[in-house]
Amino acid sequence: MSLSPERSDLASPKAKTAGKARTPLLAGNWKMCKTIPEALSLVDELKASCSGLPDREILVCPPATSLESVSRAVRGSFLRLGAQNLHWESEGAFTGEISGRMLASIGCAYVIVGHSERRQYFSETDAVVQKKIHAAYREGLVPILCVGETLEEREKGLASDVAARQIRQGLSGLGPENFSKLVVAYEPVWAIGTGRTASPAQAQEIHAVIRGLLSELYGGKAADGTRLLYGGSIKPDNIDSLMAQPDIDGGLVGGASLKAPDFARIVKYESR
Ligand code: PEP
Numbered sequence: 001m002s003l004s005p006e007r008s009d010l011a012s013p014k015a016k017t018a019g020k021a022r023t024p025l026l027a028g029n030w031k032m033c034k035t036i037p038e039a040l041s042l043v044d045e046l047k048a049s050c051s052g053l054p055d056r057e058i059l060v061c062p063p064a065t066s067l068e069s070v071s072r073a074v075r076g077s078f079l080r081l082g083a084q085n086l087h088w089e090s091e092g093a094f095t096g097e098i099s100g101r102m103l104a105s106i107g108c109a110y111v112i113v114g115h116s117e118r119r120q121y122f123s124e125t126d127a128v129v130q131k132k133i134h135a136a137y138r139e140g141l142v143p144i145l146c147v148g149e150t151l152e153e154r155e156k157g158l159a160s161d162v163a164a165r166q167i168r169q170g171l172s173g174l175g176p177e178n179f180s181k182l183v184v185a186y187e188p189v190w191a192i193g194t195g196r197t198a199s200p201a202q203a204q205e206i207h208a209v210i211r212g213l214l215s216e217l218y219g220g221k222a223a224d225g226t227r228l229l230y231g232g233s234i235k236p237d238n239i240d241s242l243m244a245q246p247d248i249d250g251g252l253v254g255g256a257s258l259k260a261p262d263f264a265r266i267v268k269y270e271s272r
Pocket of ligand 1: 029031187191192193194195231232233234252253254255256
């Protein structure tokens, strides 16, 4: 079965919302949650509660077991599909792994790469992340590269340095031609699943550093076109102020993406 992703136009930045020249992307990372029936029920609720927003892109990233079922359920709708991880090879003797080729064949358009939980619990290094980024492009998937510092690193004043290192190493060897599609998620580790959100100013500061680095590495046009998401305890009551920041183009949402009313409010953010 080959399910080609719908709405490929949205992967390139062109729509304008709230003065930004990049299409906002609101992505739900369901992590290791939801059986297939639970996933399908959430998709039904999201279809009903998040429709009618053509100026923003809405993405769900279910666990691997639900991907194909969710792919069928979102086909033809405004919801887009992403995976949470991929292997760097297309196929081979890697028991338990799933390749980008497999993900693309069931309709995934995006894949999260280098999430801090994978770096922390599954020993993913910057070198592994780099191989996965290359694999995502090879298979036609848009990578969402996650970067962000631990609390200890922030307290030592290293937040910008950590993001810069993870970006330089994660993107090493990548040509500028891929930049119309790259998505970067700044996710401070101390804010993920903790209920402690970076303030809009803290998030904007690192987003500006990231955009500056992308400009240095790939040129101003590429940097201006790259969507930068914030992630870390996004909730209905903090999304508006985060999205009001000039360099925050969307959110990668964990816990709050598991409840349709919360995710719908996040998707319907209002930035002034
Ligand atoms: C995440 O999983 O990327 C995340 C940001 O989680 P949470 O929103 O629960 O902090």
